[in-house]
Amino acid sequence: MAEPKIGVFICSCGTNISHVVDTEAVREQALVLPGVETARTYRYMCSNPGQEMIGAAVREHGLDRVVVAACSPRMHERTFRGACRAAGLNPYLFEMANIREQCSWVHADRPAATLKATALTRAAVFRVARNEPLDGLTAEMCPTTLVLGGGIAGLTAALELAEGGYPVVLVERSDRLGGNLARVDLTAPYLDSARDLLTERITRVRRHHNITVMLHSQLKALSGFVGNFTATVQTADGEAPRTIAFRLGNVVVATGYREFDASRITHYGWGKLPNVVTSFEFERMLRSGRIETKDGRPPRYAAIIHCVGSRSREFHGYCSRVCCMTALKYAQEIKSAVPDCYVSDLYIDMHAFGKGCEDFYKRGSEAKTLFLMYGKNEHPVIRRAPPGDDCEMLIEVDEQLSGERIEIPADLVVLMVGMEAREDSAEVAHLVNISQDKDGWFIESHPKLDPVATTTEGIYIAGTCAAPKDIPDTVAQARAAAGRILARIARGRIEIDGVFAEVHEERCSGCRICNELCPYSAIEFDSEKRRSHVIAAACKACGACAAACPSGAVKARHFTSEQVLAQVEGLLS
Amino acid sequence: MAVRVNPKLITELAKYGADDVQNCYHCGNCSATCPFSKEPFVIPRRSMRYLQMGLEKSLRGDLEPWLCYYCGECSEQCPRGAEPGETMMSLRRWLTSRYDFTGLAGLFYRSTRAEIAALVLVALLTAAGLLAYGYIWGGGDLSAFDGGEGRRPFLPASAIHVFDWALGLGFLAVLLVNVARMWHFTMRSRRSPRVSAAAYLKHAVLLPVHFFSQKRWAECKETTPWKMHLGLMLGYVTMLVLVMFFLEPLQHGPGIRWEVHAFGYLATAGLLAGTIYALRGRLRKSRSSHRHSHGTDWVFLGLLLAVVATGVVLHLTHRLGYGTAANVTYLVHMMAVVPWLARYPFTKWSHLVYRPLAMYFAALQSEALTSRVRGQEQPAALARAA
Numbered sequence: 001m002a003e004p005k006i007g008v009f010i011c012s013c014g015t016n017i018s019h020v021v022d023t024e025a026v027r028e029q030a031l032v033l034p035g036v037e038t039a040r041t042y043r044y045m046c047s048n049p050g051q052e053m054i055g056a057a058v059r060e061h062g063l064d065r066v067v068v069a070a071c072s073p074r075m076h077e078r079t080f081r082g083a084c085r086a087a088g089l090n091p092y093l094f095e096m097a098n099i100r101e102q103c104s105w106v107h108a109d110r111p112a113a114t115l116k117a118t119a120l121t122r123a124a125v126f127r128v129a130r131n132e133p134l135d136g137l138t139a140e141m142c143p144t145t146l147v148l149g150g151g152i153a154g155l156t157a158a159l160e161l162a163e164g165g166y167p168v169v170l171v172e173r174s175d176r177l178g179g180n181l182a183r184v185d186l187t188a189p190y191l192d193s194a195r196d197l198l199t200e201r202i203t204r205v206r207r208h209h210n211i212t213v214m215l216h217s218q219l220k221a222l223s224g225f226v227g228n229f230t231a232t233v234q235t236a237d238g239e240a241p242r243t244i245a246f247r248l249g250n251v252v253v254a255t256g257y258r259e260f261d262a263s264r265i266t267h268y269g270w271g272k273l274p275n276v277v278t279s280f281e282f283e284r285m286l287r288s289g290r291i292e293t294k295d296g297r298p299p300r301y302a303a304i305i306h307c308v309g310s311r312s313r314e315f316h317g318y319c320s321r322v323c324c325m326t327a328l329k330y331a332q333e334i335k336s337a338v339p340d341c342y343v344s345d346l347y348i349d350m351h352a353f354g355k356g357c358e359d360f361y362k363r364g365s366e367a368k369t370l371f372l373m374y375g376k377n378e379h380p381v382i383r384r385a386p387p388g389d390d391c392e393m394l395i396e397v398d399e400q401l402s403g404e405r406i407e408i409p410a411d412l413v414v415l416m417v418g419m420e421a422r423e424d425s426a427e428v429a430h431l432v433n434i435s436q437d438k439d440g441w442f443i444e445s446h447p448k449l450d451p452v453a454t455t456t457e458g459i460y461i462a463g464t465c466a467a468p469k470d471i472p473d474t475v476a477q478a479r480a481a482a483g484r485i486l487a488r489i490a491r492g493r494i495e496i497d498g499v500f501a502e503v504h505e506e507r508c509s510g511c512r513i514c515n516e517l518c519p520y521s522a523i524e525f526d527s528e529k530r531r532s533h534v535i536a537a538a539c540k541a542c543g544a545c546a547a548a549c550p551s552g553a554v555k556a557r558h559f560t561s562e563q564v565l566a567q568v569e570g571l572l573s
Numbered sequence: 574m575a576v577r578v579n580p581k582l583i584t585e586l587a588k589y590g591a592d593d594v595q596n597c598y599h600c601g602n603c604s605a606t607c608p609f610s611k612e613p614f615v616i617p618r619r620s621m622r623y624l625q626m627g628l629e630k631s632l633r634g635d636l637e638p639w640l641c642y643y644c645g646e647c648s649e650q651c652p653r654g655a656e657p658g659e660t661m662m663s664l665r666r667w668l669t670s671r672y673d674f675t676g677l678a679g680l681f682y683r684s685t686r687a688e689i690a691a692l693v694l695v696a697l698l699t700a701a702g703l704l705a706y707g708y709i710w711g712g713g714d715l716s717a718f719d720g721g722e723g724r725r726p727f728l729p730a731s732a733i734h735v736f737d738w739a740l741g742l743g744f745l746a747v748l749l750v751n752v753a754r755m756w757h758f759t760m761r762s763r764r765s766p767r768v769s770a771a772a773y774l775k776h777a778v779l780l781p782v783h784f785f786s787q788k789r790w791a792e793c794k795e796t797t798p799w800k801m802h803l804g805l806m807l808g809y810v811t812m813l814v815l816v817m818f819f820l821e822p823l824q825h826g827p828g829i830r831w832e833v834h835a836f837g838y839l840a841t842a843g844l845l846a847g848t849i850y851a852l853r854g855r856l857r858k859s860r861s862s863h864r865h866s867h868g869t870d871w872v873f874l875g876l877l878l879a880v881v882a883t884g885v886v887l888h889l890t891h892r893l894g895y896g897t898a899a900n901v902t903y904l905v906h907m908m909a910v911v912p913w914l915a916r917y918p919f920t921k922w923s924h925l926v927y928r929p930l931a932m933y934f935a936a937l938q939s940e941a942l943t944s945r946v947r948g949q950e951q952p953a954a955l956a957r958a959a
Binding site for chain 1: 576577578580581596597619623625626627628655848
């Protein structure tokens with residue numbers, strides 16, 4: 001191999017780097033390193049003139065390797081790889097030395113920091129000399145999307161994708177579409193009917209030529225990688241139960257939530273006291289248009305208890321987000337249906353964060369709802385009132401705003417049961433290879449910047465399977481997931497980064513240690529050849545397989561032993 | 574022991590003027606801005622809470638509404654339009670009705686119509702009584718003052734004296750019973766610390782101090798209402814003293830006796846200024862404390878204006894020598910004054926006694942709680958109060 005021709009470009013980052021690091025000294029030290037043809041400093045290397053400077057130097061000196069000593073590669077690696085590509089270099093013949101985050105920002109001693117920056121730059125120079133040109137791959141993108149779950153999230157995502165012109169298979173476990181929302185009467189805070197919201201969606205989904213709805217169906221297996229998945233679905237939709245397999249490119253997981261089991265809190269007496277009902281049982285009352293006790297009388301006193309199963313040490317620590325506004329809706333609905341009824345609302349904190357919600361809360365106050373605050377990790381106790389009392393039950397609790405231990409009369413008690421991860425969530429997570437948090441909710445790729453993608457490419461999450469949320473947020477997520485998928489389909493093929501693991505077939509003993517180890521299920525076992533094989537598109541280049549392989553058969557491209565050792569040598573010499 | 578909440582009380586209080594208390598969500602801005610909300614008192618938030626929850630006994634034993642002078646800062650600061658100032662005002666009305674054992678105060682507050690009917694009735698009875706007295710004992714000549722040459726006055730000062738003293742003592746007796754009830758509700762409540770007789774004596778001076786100076790009110794941001802009220806109150810007390818003790822020289826005439834009448838003029842000026850200030854404020858709704866007017870507020874001011882105006886006309890006609898006109902005015906004046914006095918134990922007027930008493934009781938409670946804290950670990954009552 002001919003001697004490489006390396007160019008070193010040192011950035012001052014305004015004064016971010018140069019106020020601590022003597023960049024001129026770094027440049028002089030770099031010039032004497034083996035293979036270095038030229039070394040330059042510049043105020044902002046990432047700027048257009050900076051990038052052009054790199055291109056000009058490549059042409060002038062016939063450089064075939066580039067090192068930029070600047071900020072973190074997380075910040076500008078993509079930028080400089082682009083600059084190399086524009087100058088006709090393979091972008092993997094480039095290396096970055098981080099002398100800002102790992103040097104100037106964390107050190108104050110100028111000579112020592114300059115020494116460190118010099119060492120980091122030398123490490124990059126040693127490594128880049130051993131870098132190999134790499135090419136990315138492309139793969140086909142199957143335009144079909146599998147949507148798991150027929151609630152408001154699944155329906156919305158399916159419609160959005162179908163309207164985009166691509167086929168959708170909607171798989172729903174139960175025998176009907178609509179999910180949990182179908183059990184709700186009106187929605188807070190604008191009091192539109194849940195039935196109206198759903199009927200429109202369901203009718204359109206049912207009629208859409210791009211959507212295949214499969215009720216009574218479950219995903220049984222999913223193999224392959226983004227753009228090229230194969231799903232196996234077991235379905236009882238139609239005559240005989242059968243299993244079908246089909247190809248697809250992406251998956252939207254919209255499996256929703258289940259409600260907290262109120263019988264787990266024994267002192268609420270749900271299941272024992274006839275007039276203690278859950279919010280979903282109360283929704284049924286509202287839909288039938290009759291708010292009454294079990295013996296058919298309108299209640300004189302109604303009480304609503306928030307955070308049943310939510311925000312407690314014992315059950316779930318999180319807030320279920322929709323119960324506060326739903327409780328306010330109940331208070332107003334009871335007041336308008338039974339004007340003589342006194343409504344007490346027992347809450348821990350009133351979370352009225354959404355659009356229109358603060359006004360809704362105020363309306364609840366104006367309707368003379370008695371708001372009573374109880375403490376976190378405390379439970380109101382419900383018992384039967386003594387005979388002769390003017391109410392059926394008494395709720396005893398320490399009221400926080402007055403500091404009093406109080407008892408509240410009630411003929412009807414509504415428990416605002418929280419949301420929890422479905423019992424089958426672990427199974428679903430395993431099938432589509434995504435992670436769950438401690439509460440069982442599916443984890444997003446980034447909670448703020450990438451909230452609908454997951455760490456598995458091609459698998460998206462939307463709605464309450466990821467965490468409790470209200471209808472607007474659920475719909476927004478469903479549309480976001482669909483939008484992400486449509487954008488990927490529009491690109492036609494999938495580009496796969498050149499950095500991934502490869503199995504050297506001749507060295508592979510077929511021990512399959514790597515198969516189980518891979519966190520992304522990116523390694524397949526070829527049972528004919530009895531060798532493991534990496535699916536490049538699914539590989540995230542974590543290196544676990546390369547480290548574990550007992551015969552050294554796995555090569556992590558761009559992170560070969562030779563490259564890493566050269567980097568270490570550069571750092572230490 | 575758990576206390577029962579009563580969601581009905583808030584509806585009951587609406588009749589006393591507390592229309593917006595349900596809007597309060599206890600952010601505490603009101604108490605942060607209130608100059609009087611200092612340990613162990615939380616003004617006005619705690620009273621608002623008791624009211625929302627319908628804790629009638631706690632509310633009945635609550636001194637805090639009396640410690641508020643309705644400067645209106647809390648209502649200005651309230652983000653929810655819960656009108657804490659007006660709620661405290663309404664609670665003072667409600668407390669007045671709780672202290673009053675006759676139940677009349679409650680009746681009048683709940684129905685302005687009943688109050689007006691009662692006033693008209695008393696006015697007519699007064700007219701009938703005085704006319705009957707004048708005809709039977711005074712010889713039927715309508716000369717209330719000196720009766721002219723050698724004639725017996727129609728309503729001699731001595732007779733009026735007997736009458737006003739009897740009336741005054743009667744109402745005082747009613748008021749004393751109410752005061753005793755106030756003491757029992759507040760100082761003997763579950764929440765109140767026990768106060769020794771020595772402490773009662775030690776702080777007794779607070780009663781006249783607060784009665785005459787209302788100095789606590791001067792701590793409010795705006796002091797004009799305090800000044801106007803002080804003028805009105807001192808005018809009223811001066812007039813009461815003149816009538817009760819110096820009626821004879823007051824009625825003598827038509828010549829002016831400056832040693833008495835000078836005080837009368839000053840008192841009248843104070844009364845007129847205070848009344849007009851309050852009436853104008855309520856009509857224009859310029860200050861937040863004047864924005865809401867209960868029916869009884871209008872009756873109070875209307876009647877006060879009638880008393881002062883008839884008094885002024887009476888004085889003028891008498892001094893200018895229009896004998897008959899003066900005598901007719903005298904009767905009309907009495908028709909306003911007697912109902913005015915008769916309302917004393919049952920209406921807003923009783924705050925003349927309740928307020929300084931509350932100030933006195935509050936100081937006693939405050940001291941008892943502080944000394945208890947010094948003596949031992951923090952007791953539960955103070956922990957609650959704080």
